[in-house]
Amino acid sequence: MSQPPVPPEPYGQPQQQSGPYGQPYPQQPGPYGQQIPQGAGYGAQNPYAQPYPQPPLQAPVQTGPGGPGGPGVKRRRLVVVLGSVVAALLVIGVGAVALLSGDQGSEQADGKTKGTPRSASPKPTGTKGTELFQVAAPKEGKDEYVQTPGAWVTSRYFASGEKNAVTGYDLATGRRAWTIPLSGGLCGASRDITGSGLVAVVFHATKDTHNSLCSRFAVIDVNKGATVWEKPIVDRSISLGLGLNVAISDSVATAGWPSGSAGFTTSSGAPLWVAPAQGCAQEEHLGGRKLLTLAYCQTSAGMRFRVGEHDPRTGKATWTYQVPKARGAWLVSSEPLVLGLVQSEDGLDAEQLVTVSDQGKVESTVELGDDYVAGCGETGACAATVVAGNTAYIGTDPHSYTTGNKITAFDLRTGKPRRSFDATDKSTWVPLRADGKALIALQMAEPRTPARVLRLDPGTGQATKLLEMPNELAVNSMLHSMISKDGEDPALYEGGQLFLHDAGGYQAAVNPMSLAFSNR
Structure with missing residues (x-):
């Protein structure tokens, strides 16, 4: 199934947000007129105490009478989630990391094909990783803000967004294999990669x-560069x-934003x-083998989320499903259809996972x-939730750096927990x-772990x-800063390789953009 967009409720009083270039963002129509709470986030202060500039806040918020919390309540914009955690990448500074090891079994999660078949990749020889390559963070000019979203892996290449480009690296040597120049800086990229290695x-x-729009859309073949x-x-x-x-499936490539949508x-x-479907305010999409769309639409009962x-x-829509009344919604998975919902006024993350049958x-x-x-999160992904068949895996918030967390496997047929895995070494x-x-789970690095x-x-x-x-x-500190508990900077582990990538470059002074380890 596909993924839908986030809706604009009746609009509230506009508030200015500071953009990435020190200029106020143009006020978006719809329910996205407030800022994210400054204190939002998980855990306590970073024990490594590495100072770095805070990234600009880009999360619009619903405000009007029908929006979450109503006027005056500050909250993160609620959006649709991309099915499974596809090729997620955790980045260092503005970069990516590849670590080679483990088995090579190919699989599909949430109905999505994870890149090309991996049978051609050599098998890892052990579990000890050594550095394969580093990619330096891009240099930023005065008052310049560089984003490098996008990170994907196939059996041949690891590819990631760079400054005004997308670049591929050979998995065997770690060397730069190809670069695709772009007319300007990246604004967004699909987390999905099709079975033939296409990304959007x-x-x-x-x-x-500063003065040009995010008005160019491209599909790139990672295997061919x-x-x-x-x-x-x-x-x-x-x-x-x-x-x-931004999302992609084998047949449709899409982009959605607070007041628009485009599909190719x-x-x-x-x-x-x-444009969004008639009567709908916005569309956000979940890719994979097919494309789902989450929209916020006018119905006889008022504004409602619709898949x-x-x-x-x-x-045109071949079928639609009206989501039970909720203050916010995300697409988590397409097969089965799983939605993340928020009901409370101050919720910043999904409070429920709802599984919908083929009969609606x-x-x-x-x-x-x-x-x-x-x-x-605000980019249309529930990146820290993984759906495998009828099981959803999700981790708890450890709340501090002195306690570990656990990952619970929930049975999506009953909604009950099946098993919990307690993290060792007081880790996350x-x-x-x-x-x-x-x-497949990732253990965050700690000073001595x-x-x-x-x-x-x-x-x-x-x-x-x-x-x-x-x-x-030094390695633990670098990796700790690259791995996020909410998957905002995703991590990729494919064909025995782990990749970390920082799409924002906020830690460019401390970490490289990309880093890779190999046990081959």
């Missing part, structure tokens, strides 16, 4: 990101790309739609409360992706180490 990106029309096609986005409301969500045929770039799937030939009936509800970190475990019915990649088996309850990074204070 949105970027500025010129390198003058080539642009498949490039098209304009004609709706000027996309502006600087605030609240931008993946193979040719033929336009399918240039639908676009016909790849016409762009609520099959189960998982109550998360405030204990779990679903990672449902973060779900990455499915491995059949099991879970290295980062590790683990396989958690819900049948046996065992945690198997697949890869361990060097246990050195």
Whole structure:
């Protein structure tokens, strides 16, 4: 199933947000007129105490009478979640890290194909990782803000966003293999990668990101290091790309933002739609084998979230499902259809996971409360939630750096917990992706504990180490700052390799943009 966008409720009083260039953002129409609470986030102060500039806040908020919390309540914009944690990447500074080890079994999570088949990749020889390559963070000019969203892996290349470009690195040597120059800086990129290695990106029309719109859309073939096609986005409301969500499926490539939506045929770039569906305020999308759309639409009962799937030939919805009344919603998974919902006025993350049957009936509800970190964010992803078949994996918030957390496997048929895995060494475990019915998880590095990649088996309850990074204070500090509990900077573990990538470059003075470790 596909993913829908976030809706604009009746609009409230506009408030200015500070943009990435020190200028006020243009006020977006709709329910996104407030700022994210400054104190939002998980855990306590970083024990490594590395100062770095705070990233600009880009999360619009719903405000009007129908929006979450009503007028005057500050909260993060609620958006749709991309199905499974696809090729997620955790980045250092503005970069990515690859660590090689573990088994090579190929799998599909949440109905999504994770890149190309990995049978061609050599098998890892152990669990000890050594550095393969580093990529320096891009240099920023005066008053310049550089984003590098996008990180993907196939059997041949690791590719990531860079300054005004997308670049691929050879997995065997770590060397730069190809670079695709772009007309301007990246605004957004799909987390998804199709089975044939295609990804989608949105970027500025010129390198003058202060004065050019995020009006270029392209599909890139990671396996060939080539642009498949490039098209304009004609709706000027996309502006600087605030609240931008980009997704791709085998048949449709899309972009959605607070007041607009555009869809193209993946193979040719033929336009399918240039605006949200009639009566809807915004669309956000979840890619994979097919595309789901989450929209906020006018109904007989008022404004409601609606999920639908676009016909790849016409762009029209082939079916729709009206989400039970909620203050915010995200798409978590397409197969089965799982939604993240918020009901409280001050909720910043999903408080419930709701599974919907093929007949459009609520099959189960998982109550998360405030204990779990679903990672449902303003870019249209619940990046810290992994769905594998009828099981959802989600980690708790450890609340401090002196206690560990746990990952719980919930049965989506009943909504009940099946098994919990307690993190060792007082560390934090973060779900990455499915491995059949099991879970690949990442252990965050601590001052005296290295980062590790683990396989958690819900049948046996065992945690198997697949890869361990060097246990050195400098490496631990770097990796700790690259790994986020909410998956905002995702982590990729594919074909025995772990990749970390920082899409914002806020720690450029401390860390590289990309870093890779290998045990081959």
